[in-house]
Amino acid sequence: MDNDQEPFGGKVFVLSGDFRQILPVVVRGTPADTIDACLKSSSLWSHFNQVHLTENMRVQSARSESTAAELAAFSEFLLKVGEGRHEVSRSLGKDFVKIPRDMLIDNTESDQDMDEDEAILPGAVPRGLKNIIDVMYADINNPDIATDEYFASRTILTTTNAVVQRINEAVSQRLSGDSHKYLSVDSVNDDNDGNFFEAEVLHTVSINGIPPHKLTLKEGAPIMMMRNLNPDLGLCNGTRLRVVKLKPHVIHATIMTGERQGQDVLIPRIVFVSDGDSRDSLFRLRRKQFPVVLAFVMTINKAQGQTVQNLGLYLATPCFSYGQLYVALSRVTSRSKFKALIEYPQLEEGDGVNTDNIVYRHIFGTT
Structure with missing residues (x-):
């Protein structure tokens, strides 16, 4: 100074x-x-x-x-x-x-069987969700239109991660092709606490910034990086890519935006550890999973x-x-x-x- x-x-x-x-x-x-x-x-x-x-x-x-x-x-x-x-x-x-x-x-076309006060919970179909998907992803299965540029140029925004997950699942179901499910390996980061929590309990834990235990993807779907994996290759938090091939231990994808647009990359599983700073957190979760989520939709933030x-x-x-x-x-x-x-x-x-x-x-x- x-x-x-x-x-x-x-x-x-x-x-x-x-x-x-x-x-x-x-x-x-x-x-x-x-x-x-x-x-x-x-x-x-x-x-x-x-x-x-x-x-x-x-x-x-x-x-x-x-x-x-x-x-x-x-x-x-x-x-x-x-x-x-x-x-x-x-x-x-x-x-x-x-x-x-x-x-x-x-x-105007609402689901008459749905309670208007029903919360946005897994399994329920929110009123109007079909309409916005019809508008934003009408050509999702047209190979002449649904190119990398098509997915890179559009998205749906919403307020919470719960609704993001709901819409991503709904749009992914419309995309043709087989689903691939990737399950994480979960444990407690502090060995002293590890014996107190069953693996089934850890699998249900959802933390912002950490991918879910069960990650369901399809080839051709847009995805987004959740961590800085390799900035030199363009693999940064928020980078949007499109899945090319899904393998057991690696995801082959193409970067859709930025200076590295069009570049092929391989994404491995990495280890995430929660910060444990929250007052509601009883432990620090350690989860090994692919650092990506579906990117048909994202939160406003x-x-x-x-x-x-x-x-x-x-x-x-x-x-x-x-x-x-x-x-x-x-x-x-x-x-x-x-x-x-x-x-x-x-x-x-x-x-x-x-x-x-x-x-x-x-x-x-x-x-």
Whole structure:
């Protein structure tokens, strides 16, 4: 350090980000805790010279004036959603936003035998799930259309890992071909506790960031890396690939995006160990499994930083944390390429439906 009396030792330090997106996650924290963990709450914030982006590159790259006007309107809509400046429903209040009808998938054909209050649990088929799959993956078995580019250019976003797993299973069932099941080897990382937990119990444990005990894949399906396996080969957390061949001890796949697009790779099983920091955790799980999951769909949080050409948003339950709706809407470059299916909207109107939009407006100096 050149100067221990100056922030960062007097070195130039560049930060970039978007306060409209999901803020730092504080486990079991209140909105006040989340705001307190935000960079804007740091004592160092006043020392930064703030530079704001002023030129919309999507609008500048438009091929025509009409397209530019459409992109500009969509960009303004996104900013209003992200900052909570959108039109407010008198009956619902400021924490709800109207999604225009042209951005929605029709969900009028409901399952009359389903209890509308039924939770999204394994085995049940959520109302409307078929509709969004029909829209997003209509050509999944057409070899002339369902290429690597087809899968790389589209995804479905949703709020929770439980619903992600549900949709992935539903889409995978539509994909032709045989299923391959891979079972993990599970144990307790601390040998002193190992005798207290049966293997069958460990197999049922589900932890964020660790693949499931039973991983069911098909050749031709899109998958996503869950860990940084080999950055030099492009195998990083979040990398999207497509399965070429499924072997007992290795997965042959092709990278679908990024600088390594089109490159063939071999993915082995690796060992995952849970951090054990949670108050609810009785042990540290040790699981040997392939570091991938199906990628027909992903959580909104996982989609941060990604851009796709065709995006479906499936809300079996409303967005529940700051910035989620903005992140989902802003992953696509064109309004016409975004479609949402909202299972139980707060209010339906002729020109759209209302859903939750959680924004802490004082982050932007408004109330």
